[in-house]
Amino acid sequence: MERDYVHGYTGRESTRLVDQATTLADILHHDTVYPAGATVLEAGCGVGAQTVILGANSPGARFVSVDVSDDSLGAARERTERAGLRNVSFQRADIFNLAFLPESFDHVFVCFVLEHLPDPVGALTCLGKVLKPGGTLTVIEGDHGSAYFHPDSPYARKAIQCLVDIQAGMGGDSLIGRRLYPLVSEAGFRDVRVSPRMVYVDSSRPHLVEGFTKNTFTAMVEGVRNEALGLGLIDEDSWEKGIRDLYRTAESDGTFIYTFFKCVAFKGLSANKPLRDRAGF
Numbered sequence: 236m237e238r239d240y241v242h243g244y245t246g247r248e249s250t251r252l253v254d255q256a257t258t259l260a261d262i263l264h265h266d267t268v269y270p271a272g273a274t275v276l277e278a279g280c281g282v283g284a285q286t287v288i289l290g291a292n293s294p295g296a297r298f299v300s301v302d303v304s305d306d307s308l309g310a311a312r313e314r315t316e317r318a319g320l321r322n323v324s325f326q327r328a329d330i331f332n333l334a335f336l337p338e339s340f341d342h343v344f345v346c347f348v349l350e351h352l353p354d355p356v357g358a359l360t361c362l363g364k365v366l367k368p369g370g371t372l373t374v375i376e377g378d379h380g381s382a383y384f385h386p387d388s389p390y391a392r393k394a395i396q397c398l399v400d401i402q403a404g405m406g407g408d409s410l411i412g413r414r415l416y417p418l419v420s421e422a423g424f425r426d427v428r429v430s431p432r433m434v435y436v437d438s439s440r441p442h443l444v445e446g447f448t449k450n451t452f453t454a455m456v457e458g459v460r461n462e463a464l465g466l467g468l469i470d471e472d473s474w475e476k477g478i479r480d481l482y483r484t485a486e487s488d489g490t491f492i493y494t495f496f497k498c499v500a501f502k503g504l505s506a507n508k509p510l511r512d513r514a515g516f
């Protein structure tokens with residue numbers, strides 16, 4: 236599993252995940268608050284970048300955060316301890332082989348994981364099994380096709396396309412944001428609602444220039460340099476120009492725009508019953 240994950244598990248990637256989560260906390264998480272007493276499964280918690288935000292925003296809820304990577308779980312444990320959170324526990328677990336009892340969680344949360352999985356509907360179905368009837372599923376994903384910027388650059392677009400192609404070659408889909416509605420519906424959830432979360436960056440928003448344009452998005456594209464060149468997807472000169480042009484959008488006259496997609500859906504109690512008002516929200 237570990238070698239099949241496009242972004243890898245390096246220290247730089249851990250830093251990037253934390254930059255991403257911290258910078259986007261308000262945009263992505265302001266409306267995720269779980270009621271006191273609720274038990275929440277966070278699937279694919281990585282280094283705990285979202286976990287610390289979830290745990291702090293819902294201090295009365297209990298989180299069980301799982302991942303397949305022991306190293307990431309170790310980093311996540313340290314991060315939550317440093318944050319002083321006592322409402323999170325960690326376990327090594329594979330989404331496709333969860334050992335939890337059926338219907339044992341009130342809510343399930345999954346962020347930036349489905350994009351890496353060859354069978355996202357299968358993963359959602361597995362997550363649905365451990366969710367109580369009436370409970371919510373929250374899924375957050377990006378979509379690299381939603382990136383546009385000024386100054387525009389064919390080299391930058393080509394570098395991004397390298398990441399899209401490499402991830403697709405590994406069975407993932409970095410354009411998955413646009414597919415959340417059909418995927419979650421196909422997995423049997425009800426009352427599926429998707430909200431686009433646009434990130435707009437210009438130099439009047441310096442924390443987004445650093446935290447998003449440079450340290451989240453461009454760092455992510457830079458991370459596949461060796462694969463892109465090794466596979467012959469792009470020549471070295473074009474790659475360097477592409478990365479240079481992505482950083483160029485972070486200068487004083489540049490802009491960068493990207494859209495995340497957040498989906499909230501419910502596990503049905505029984506056929507065709509409206510569930511939205513039954514989950515304690």
Ligand SMILES: C[S@@+](CC[C@H](N)C(=O)[O-])C[C@H]1O[C@@H](n2cnc3c(N)ncnc32)[C@H](O)[C@@H]1O
Pocket residue numbers: 240242252253256278279280281282283284285301302303304307328329330331345346347348351352
């Ligand atoms: C891009 S990281 C996202 C981590 C975290 N959710 C965040 O947003 O910062 C994707 C994570 O999913 C984990 N993952 C991938 N496949 C998994 C599976 N089948 N079961 C559990 N975790 C998985 C990876 O190990 C990795 O830590």
